[in-house]
Amino acid sequence: MKGLRNLWAWALLTPPLAAAVVLFVVPLLYLFYISLHAASPSEIYGSTLTLENYTSVLSDGFYLGIIRRTIGTAAAILALCLFIGYPVAYFVALLPTRRRMIVLLLLLFPLMVSNVVRAYGWVALLGRRGVINTGLRDLGVIDLPLDLLYNTEAVVVGLMTILLPYMVITIANTLAALDRRYEEAAQALGAGPVRTFLHVTLPLSTPGIASGMLLVFLLTLSAYVTITLLGGPRSKLLVSMVYDSVVGFQWPRAAALAFILLAIALTLTGVILAVLRPNRVQGIGR
Amino acid sequence: MSAAGPPQGAHSAPSGGLGAQQMRDADVRLDRVRKTFGAVIAVNDVTLDIERGTIFSLLGPSGCGKTTTLRLIAGFEQPSAGEVYIRGKRVTSIAPYRRDFSMVFQSYALFPHLSVAENVAFGLRMRRVPRAERGAAIKEALELVKLGALADRYPRQLSGGQQQRVALARAIVVKPAVLLLDEPLGALDKMLREEMQVELRDLQQRLGITAVFVTHDQEEALTLSDRVAVMRGGVIEQIGAPREIYDRPVSEFVAGFLGASNFLDGSVVAREGAIAVVATAGGHVRVVDAAATTPVGAKVRVAVRPERVRMSGPGGEGLHGKVRSIVYRGPVTHYYMDGVGGPLLAYAQNAGAADWAVGDEVRCAWDVEGAVVVAPERA
Amino acid sequence: MSPAFSVGRAIRGSAVVVAFVLILAPILIVVVTAFSPTDYFQFPPPGFSLRWFVEFFRLDNMRNAFTLSLELALLSATIATVLGTLGALYLARRRGVVAGLLQSLFLAPLVFPTIILGLALLLLYKSLGVPVFPGLLLAHCVIGMPYCFRTVLASVQALDPALEEAGQSLGAGPLETFFLVTLPLIWQGVLSGWLFAFIVSFGELNTALFLSGPGLTTLPIEIFSYLQFQGSQLVIAAASTIQIVLIVLLVAGIERIVGMGRIIRSR
Numbered sequence: 001m002k003g004l005r006n007l008w009a010w011a012l013l014t015p016p017l018a019a020a021v022v023l024f025v026v027p028l029l030y031l032f033y034i035s036l037h038a039a040s041p042s043e044i045y046g047s048t049l050t051l052e053n054y055t056s057v058l059s060d061g062f063y064l065g066i067i068r069r070t071i072g073t074a075a076a077i078l079a080l081c082l083f084i085g086y087p088v089a090y091f092v093a094l095l096p097t098r099r100r101m102i103v104l105l106l107l108l109f110p111l112m113v114s115n116v117v118r119a120y121g122w123v124a125l126l127g128r129r130g131v132i133n134t135g136l137r138d139l140g141v142i143d144l145p146l147d148l149l150y151n152t153e154a155v156v157v158g159l160m161t162i163l164l165p166y167m168v169i170t171i172a173n174t175l176a177a178l179d180r181r182y183e184e185a186a187q188a189l190g191a192g193p194v195r196t197f198l199h200v201t202l203p204l205s206t207p208g209i210a211s212g213m214l215l216v217f218l219l220t221l222s223a224y225v226t227i228t229l230l231g232g233p234r235s236k237l238l239v240s241m242v243y244d245s246v247v248g249f250q251w252p253r254a255a256a257l258a259f260i261l262l263a264i265a266l267t268l269t270g271v272i273l274a275v276l277r278p279n280r281v282q283g284i285g286r
Numbered sequence: 287m288s289a290a291g292p293p294q295g296a297h298s299a300p301s302g303g304l305g306a307q308q309m310r311d312a313d314v315r316l317d318r319v320r321k322t323f324g325a326v327i328a329v330n331d332v333t334l335d336i337e338r339g340t341i342f343s344l345l346g347p348s349g350c351g352k353t354t355t356l357r358l359i360a361g362f363e364q365p366s367a368g369e370v371y372i373r374g375k376r377v378t379s380i381a382p383y384r385r386d387f388s389m390v391f392q393s394y395a396l397f398p399h400l401s402v403a404e405n406v407a408f409g410l411r412m413r414r415v416p417r418a419e420r421g422a423a424i425k426e427a428l429e430l431v432k433l434g435a436l437a438d439r440y441p442r443q444l445s446g447g448q449q450q451r452v453a454l455a456r457a458i459v460v461k462p463a464v465l466l467l468d469e470p471l472g473a474l475d476k477m478l479r480e481e482m483q484v485e486l487r488d489l490q491q492r493l494g495i496t497a498v499f500v501t502h503d504q505e506e507a508l509t510l511s512d513r514v515a516v517m518r519g520g521v522i523e524q525i526g527a528p529r530e531i532y533d534r535p536v537s538e539f540v541a542g543f544l545g546a547s548n549f550l551d552g553s554v555v556a557r558e559g560a561i562a563v564v565a566t567a568g569g570h571v572r573v574v575d576a577a578a579t580t581p582v583g584a585k586v587r588v589a590v591r592p593e594r595v596r597m598s599g600p601g602g603e604g605l606h607g608k609v610r611s612i613v614y615r616g617p618v619t620h621y622y623m624d625g626v627g628g629p630l631l632a633y634a635q636n637a638g639a640a641d642w643a644v645g646d647e648v649r650c651a652w653d654v655e656g657a658v659v660v661a662p663e664r665a
Numbered sequence: 666m667s668p669a670f671s672v673g674r675a676i677r678g679s680a681v682v683v684a685f686v687l688i689l690a691p692i693l694i695v696v697v698t699a700f701s702p703t704d705y706f707q708f709p710p711p712g713f714s715l716r717w718f719v720e721f722f723r724l725d726n727m728r729n730a731f732t733l734s735l736e737l738a739l740l741s742a743t744i745a746t747v748l749g750t751l752g753a754l755y756l757a758r759r760r761g762v763v764a765g766l767l768q769s770l771f772l773a774p775l776v777f778p779t780i781i782l783g784l785a786l787l788l789l790y791k792s793l794g795v796p797v798f799p800g801l802l803l804a805h806c807v808i809g810m811p812y813c814f815r816t817v818l819a820s821v822q823a824l825d826p827a828l829e830e831a832g833q834s835l836g837a838g839p840l841e842t843f844f845l846v847t848l849p850l851i852w853q854g855v856l857s858g859w860l861f862a863f864i865v866s867f868g869e870l871n872t873a874l875f876l877s878g879p880g881l882t883t884l885p886i887e888i889f890s891y892l893q894f895q896g897s898q899l900v901i902a903a904a905s906t907i908q909i910v911l912i913v914l915l916v917a918g919i920e921r922i923v924g925m926g927r928i929i930r931s932r
Binding site for chain 1: 673676677678680681683684685687688689690691692693694695698705706707708747748749751752754755767770771773774776777778779780781782784785786787788789791792803804806807810814839864867868869870871874875884885886888889892893898901902905908909912913916920
Binding site for chain 3: 381391392397398413
């Protein structure tokens with residue numbers, strides 16, 4: 001009854017596969033297809049095939065500027081998350097198990113709160129009548145409120161704190177799973193704490209760093225709500241352009257912008273993986 | 287079902303066509319079964335019969351295909367070619383849960399979320415045995431494995447040996463046509479293992495269940511089995527009763543796998559029926575050549591078990607050897623010697639007779655019955 | 666203890682403090698503000714009042730958004746759990762190129778920029794005429810599925826494969842094996858997966874942004890609209906706090922059942 005055995009296998013595979021294909025693969029292919037067509041005033045897309053949606057964006061100084069700003073912002077957020085996140089992860093990894101679990105749960109919890117709420121928290125902090133401004137005015141440090149909001153810096157700070165837990169958790173998990181004996185072996189060979197860290201611990205934690213960086217980076221590109229709330233109309237990034245095109249019913253352009261965004265995501269993912277080469281340290285603990 | 291001759295390499299009694307009588311007596315039959323995983327041939331045209339009420343073991347080194355063969359009987363693997371029969375019924379394409387067998391797994395596979403009694407009850411539940419009858423059967427099975435008092439414990443509360451018994455009880459309570467065991471004693475320490483070997487054999491005899499088990503431990507196979515199949519590289523090298531394959535191995539591999547062995551190379555100078563006279567570097571020896579096929583002049587390899595070698599002083603009969611090292615082993619002493627044609631090994635019982643010392647020149651002899659022509663290893 | 670060592674520890678210590686303050690402060694401010702009696706944003710609030718919670722439940726659009734988000738989360742999490750579990754059961758013991766590809770496919774929505782997916786689904790739905798609620802539901806199903814797939818996969822792979830075979834050797838067919846052997850041993854992974862899918866759906870922004878429709882907005886999108894168009898901030902604080910409280914209750918409840926380790930490890 002080999003057929004029956006296969007029947008069970010198909011029963012298991014078909015629903016999730018169908019869902020993944022129909023709701024993930026097909027829409028994306030369709031989107032790409034649309035991006036290759038000219039715009040149309042009445043339909044979703046016109047009848048002519050064209051690369052114009054891509055070329056017009058990539059040759060437009062305005063858009064190129066946005067792209068530059070997007071990559072720059074992402075890089076700044078990545079750097080901050082890494083430099084603050086790594087020491088925190090190191091600290092967390094060294095904690096005894098019970099306490100570590102509690103701290104990780106404490107870090108996990110903000111991730112479950114919707115980004116819009118967390119962004120709102122920053123609006124409340126940085127706004128003209130926000131916590132910082134009223135605090136500084138009450139202390140007499142300033143007379144007029146500072147414009148802390150609606151610029152790229154606010155976006156960087158806000159997104160950085162929203163995404164920091166991802167970095168900490170992935171690196172902490174990798175560090176915690178590291179065999180302590182690697183460090184002991186290094187010390188037995190004469191390496192002090194700093195050199196042990198630089199030559200043993202840090203390289204061995206590359207898988208965690210790579211995961212963390214990829215996660216933070218991909219989420220940064222996609223974080224429309226936070227970018228809009230904290231950046232305002234003058235600090236738009238590429239994802240904001242996608243949304244604007246949608247609002248303007250310019251579907252093919254929106255599609256093209258989305259794929260340019262995806263291309264940037266894939267390229268920089270490749271760069272991160274190539275630089276860090278996390279596969280070198282396969283098998284040291286997941 | 288063809289009438290092919292004895293399968294390659296196997297030296298069981300020639301099993302020409304399969305008559306109705308044989309079908310009835312064979313609880314398990316594999317007919318030219320083959321299993322490939324991609325480019326790897328795990329089981330290569332294996333044919334065997336297992337008689338009702340016997341213990342049959344599959345013995346061999348890791349990767350020889352013995353576990354795959356067991357799983358083919360169970361149905362957890364599908365053969366790429368060939369057929370599997372249980373009690374005369376062709377089960378090749380039937381799923382495991384519809385075949386009449388049960389199994390003891392290497393890891394025991396006790397259901398962690400069920401108590402001992404519930405574990406044992408599982409198979410009965412599947413067979414829709416009414417609750418009232420179940421209780422009695424469970425009790426009986428647990429008594430048989432001497433675990434009557436632990437019915438309400440959970441697997442994690444039991445020792446390895448106890449878990450193994452529960453696995454056994456669970457498998458026998460359903461009175462299967464075939465009981466399959468996959469290295470069931472592998473995780474136990476030596477003393478417990480030997481104890482369980484005896485108990486297992488007793489149990490099987492008492493219940494008359496046909497059992498097939500897989501092991502890499504040749505001692506275990508020899509202790510427990512009615513018949514043994516020695517496997518290597520997916521092929522059965524030899525099938526037979528323990529004594530038969532131990533005393534009359536057909537190949538160097540089988541000889542070496544079942545225990546230590548001396549190997550001497552030489553050529554046949556004369557034949558006396560089933561006995562061949564072989565000229566080796568150290569002298570002429572007479573050996574049993576069961577197949578009686580080796581012609582005069584042919585090069586042969588001879589296997590002699592160390593316990594068959596009798597050592598005597600320089601004036602005695604047999605091959606010359608000089609004692610190189612001695613290892614005391616409690617009941618026996620191992621003597622490692624250098625002979626003209628190669629190293630020689632003898633086991634001497636420590637029964638109070640005189641010992642030899644390193645450097646002694648001795649003569650090694652044995653009865654004809656103790657020497658056998660074996661197929662040499664290729665290359 | 667060398668000076669480098671102490672400096673290292675000082676850096677670590679201050680980084681930890683800074684990090685936790687930066688991460689948690691915004692959330693705390695929102696929660697505290699929700700209980701403010703004032704009309705406008707004031708921090709710290711001069712008193713304690715529940716008026717904004719009352720206002721939240723009074724406002725139709727807020728209430729509807731909350732209900733919609735809740736329904737979406739419950740339904741999509743459940744569907745995602747079923748799909749993810751089926752997929753995990755299929756792939757748990759399979760190896761090879763195809764199995765690897767399938768696994769990547771099932772995990773892809775986790776890392777894929779959801780805003781692009783949202784746009785893609787929007788256009789597909791437009792072409793096919795799919796109504797808003799089913800559209801949103803399906804989007805959240807495909808987003809939630811990888812979470813369940815991942816946790817259930819880990820649970821099944823942690824099981825001794827011999828257990829399922831043992832069940833079969835005793836006569837249990839595929840369904841019986843699943844319900845009597847597998848499920849009792851993996852249900853915690855299934856529940857964790859459900860929890861993640863629920864939380865993700867409840868707070869989801871990027872697809873809801875495109876797929877919400879007139880009268881059918883999710884709570885996070887409603888909050889976003891208010892913030893963008895300078896609506897009453899304090900009602901938003903209350904809305905946010907309700908969301909936070911719901912999540913805390915859910916996580917605490919499930920942690921009780923499933924244990925902390927399991928929740929942490931599935932991240």
